[in-house]
Amino acid sequence: MARILLVDDEKMARTLYGDYLRASGHSVTAVGNFDEVRQALESAPYDAVVTDLILPGADGMEVLGYTKERYPGIEVVVITGLDKVDPAVRAIKSGAAEYLVKPVAPEALQHAVRRALTTRDLLRENASLRQYVSLLEMGQRIATTLDRERLAIAVSSAIEAQTMANGVLLLLRDGGPLRLHGLSGLEPEQVAELEPVLAAELQGARTPRVLEALPGAPAHVLTFPATDGDLTLGQIVLFFSSPPPENVSEVAGYLSRHYAMALRNLGRFAEVEDLAYMDDLTHLYNMRYLHLVLDREVKNAQQTEGTFSLLFMDLDHFKSVNDTHGHLVGSRLLVEVGRVLKGCVRERDVVVRYGGDEYVVLLRGTDSGGALKVAERIRRTMENHHFVPREGISITLTTCVGVASFPEHARDKGALLDMADRAMYRGKRGTRNVIYMAALDLEATPAERKVAG
Structure with a gap:
């Protein structure tokens, strides 16, 4: 089940509520004050926090605010002995998932935590769905771009937004060696130093790669080929100063496929455009x-x-x-x-x-x-x-x-x-x-x- 952080300054309450939650299969860590809350949250991941509203040296609202600000993925259930409307309204407005008044029955606490966890899962699923829809829209926008300069901007900005990369470099193979097509988040001197190295390193690459010890580059460098059948049309290079997100391969791979599709469409469009501007007899321009x-x-x-x-x-x-x-x-x-x-x-x-x-x-x-x-x-x-x-x-x-x-x-x-x-x-x-x-x-x-x- 879930990992719960229980916050109450009364030992008996911690024991009682802890037993209620463990009976539902949850793993419970109990603490008695705000300092212990911060230490616990820093040391281990939690799914939910159940906190009393009145604590020594602080109150449950501070626990709520700290948790929602530093760990937005954790849901918070507030418990209090005050049977008043104002504290409840403040807690809900500040992001509490549930508000319970003592004495709290086992079923009420279990139900509140279950609803909080369900809310969290729905929010995560909704965020994931929004990211997927955004990624889908970006892919379609890239694939239908028929201007080379606008394509470079669309791909580099989409990659940067979806992967949180510190820098993006696009290399294009246009009937010859790889050359710069677009960039984002990199200084001109960095690009001047990196472009020839990357062009040589990735000339024949057809699979994603991890590059190390590149001159003037951040610590983590990932590359993704833009392939169309047996042809490699370009390369997307991502730079991260810290470890990249877990879904970077999925996201970058998806966008690199649409980048290749756009490059292929550009080539076909250019062929058709050339026919419109060519003299039928001499094959000179008309x-x-x-x-x-x-x-x-x-x-x-x-x-x-x-x-x-x-x-x-x-x-x-x-x-x-x-x-x-x-x-x-x-x-x-x-x-x-x-x-x-x-x-x-x-x-x-x-x-x-x-x-x-x-x-x-x-x-x-x-x-x-x-x-x-x-x-x-x-x-x-x-x-x-x-x-x-x-x-x-x-x-x-x-x-x-x-x-x-x-x-x-x-x-x-x-x-x-x-x-x-x-x-x-x-x-x-x-x-x-x-x-x-x-x-x-x-x-x-x-x-x-x-x-x-």
Whole structure:
């Protein structure tokens, strides 16, 4: 049954009530004053306290208050010889489970303790249920998050709240070695020291682990893999300065599974999103993506006072390729042009098929001077390249390139595109195979210009 602490300054009362409670199968420890109460509670766990209201040097209300404050899981039954309403009301408001007036019959005391223990069990069950519901809601919230940054915040905060961890570190495997995805409760210098060590230690880990003696880490470090089938998508690392709670493996394991589910959904969402932003023929980015990335680039450049440039390109006399060799060869040539352009720029630059035989390149962090150098590299490479040799033919082709830079030539997306387009069109009206820089006096591009070549 239960372990009961009986508090009464009268020896006879302690003996009598102790016998009542032992008859119900409870284990009873009897003490006579407040100091002995504190010593008893510190030395052993109890399920309930039965205390007289009047004690030497203190009273039962102090016992009640001390117990409920320091040991909230223990229920308290108050016994008194005062048959008055006020003490009873005070005791119940202060957290007493029951209030009994002397003389107390055995059945009344046994029933009061039984009801107090039942209340305690119900409260614990209710708290456990609330925690389970909270955990379930957190898991669902994590699994349905389709933004990588918000996912890191959701997982780290949920783990920290549910496990009482002092720190949380999320490591993500995104087609390569583990790298930092999110964190909570850790200092930047700690993260800088721990990240490479953890990434190396957990690279192939597929089961929960306990790590010891990590540099700059709290005493207890637990790791939980976020796995999807045979794939380990990431790792959750928990740091505790004191021994972790008993349910940490259950809670962290549950949330790590939802973390993996979210990462898998993110990957699938990214694949679908890529299809929406990809040109079907060349597999370069399309015009829809260009407008999206330009919005971001303009915003970033405005905030950081940075710069970037656009190259607007149109192939010279492309119509003659279709007329001479057919549209199939023409399509393959357009694909090859995309490969040539990507070979002329950095990985972080963006190459777009704007439509037909027109291409746009966004050069990040590049001013007009740097953009001119890249444009010349493209013009020269295109001029010297022999296209579609696998078709048994060798086609040479040139291009006109218009250059416009933010903020030198324009400060918004539409104006920048228009300036680059006008510069390119000036070359189309002239010698072709040429580069022009944007300028305010350039002729506007005619609406019917879409005739290829």
